[in-house]
Amino acid sequence: MTHNQFRFSFQDTDFFGQSWQAEDTKAVIVLVHGMGEHSSRYADFVVPKLIENNFSVVSFDHFGHGKTKGKRGYCPSFDAVLDSVSRVIEKAKKLFPNKPIFLYGHSMGGNVVVNYALRKNPDLKGIVASSPFLGLAFEPPVWKIKMAKFLRKIFPKMTLNGDLD
Template identity: 30%
Template sequence: MSTVQNDTKFIKTKDDKKIFCKHWFSEEKPKALIFLCHGLGVHCLWYDDLAEALVNIGFYVFAHDHVGHGQSEGTHNHVNDFSEYTSVIFQHCDEVKVKYPDLQLFIFGHSMGGAIALLAATSQPNIFQGVITSGPAIMATPGLLVSIKVFLGKILSRVIPMFKIAHIQSGQISRDKEQVKRYEDDPMVHPYIRVKWGAAWIECVKKLEERMDSIEFPFLALHGDADSLCDVQGSRMLYEKAKSKEKELKIYPGFYHSLLLEPEEDRKRVQTDILDWLKQRIE
């Protein structure tokens, strides 16, 4: 097992926003590349454990805080369109690919990051050689969807786009109380949904629904069946509609939303499933 190194830096978007990036690697030449795509209100530093495990099986791992998240510039939890997320991913991936042009590139996305990962992969179908989603936000729970639609129906996304219409309850992310407390105590976590973000997310979901039956890239979809934030039916729909020859769906009974923050034995099981799926593609 090689020593995992890491570095951090900022890149600038085309509209001049500073984006915080983190890369994990070892001295050995990597076998493949993977981008880690975090969820709404959190940031990329939550993925150190997964990143280190990925480096140890031969990956060069990189991630950034989405615009308006963590240490990146932008209004917290706000975009007009999800292309503001995907454009930075393409930019970051292009920069890494310059150094490693011949290596396969994968993407992992959790929650909102799962929706972003799928949006990116369906926008440029040849860029990623595999996609992993964890509790992707590609179908809302009924209550959340109704809340957003009521506000959107009153055109509040134009009048008060920054208005917070919903808060993520920390107890919904994990059954592990230590991880919930860590989430609550992190000053860079902003657990709420704004009206305009909700409108942008609904547009993203519509695009994904339209593109789902044309998906052909390999993917692994992971979801807890006790996820009260992102409906498990979204992952089932993805698996059923996609035309991919290599596709796998794993549903974990009783698991909450953040699979990699569940109690230790359970999150290790999820991490092992991720590593095994990737190993099959790079060895």
């Protein structure tokens, strides 16, 4: 297994990414992490299992996560998140030309890969959505929703401390 790190810039943000190459790559997994995680969280268990089965892996840290520069927990928009995934898929295609590409996302990453597949109509072999965050377990009170919308106008980059990595 060969491990490499890379950086790319998008929307005034310096992103951190990494790849793990299997000896005999049969396909590539673009791994999209969840909320409060980072790409390295998958390096000790998930990535080695994929490598054992000849899947190479390319991943990155979302806006506001891990080693990607910027304010913790902040991203400009959901469309920007989807576009950052496009950048990583392009990187995977350059690293592993002519190999089938799968998107794998966990939790928030599961939501991202499902929406990416639905909205972008990508040239992918498939997606895996592990425990995808597809909705809230309960509806927040109306006053909280109104307060959040109001605060968003005054403090568009406001985040709450959620102990994000």
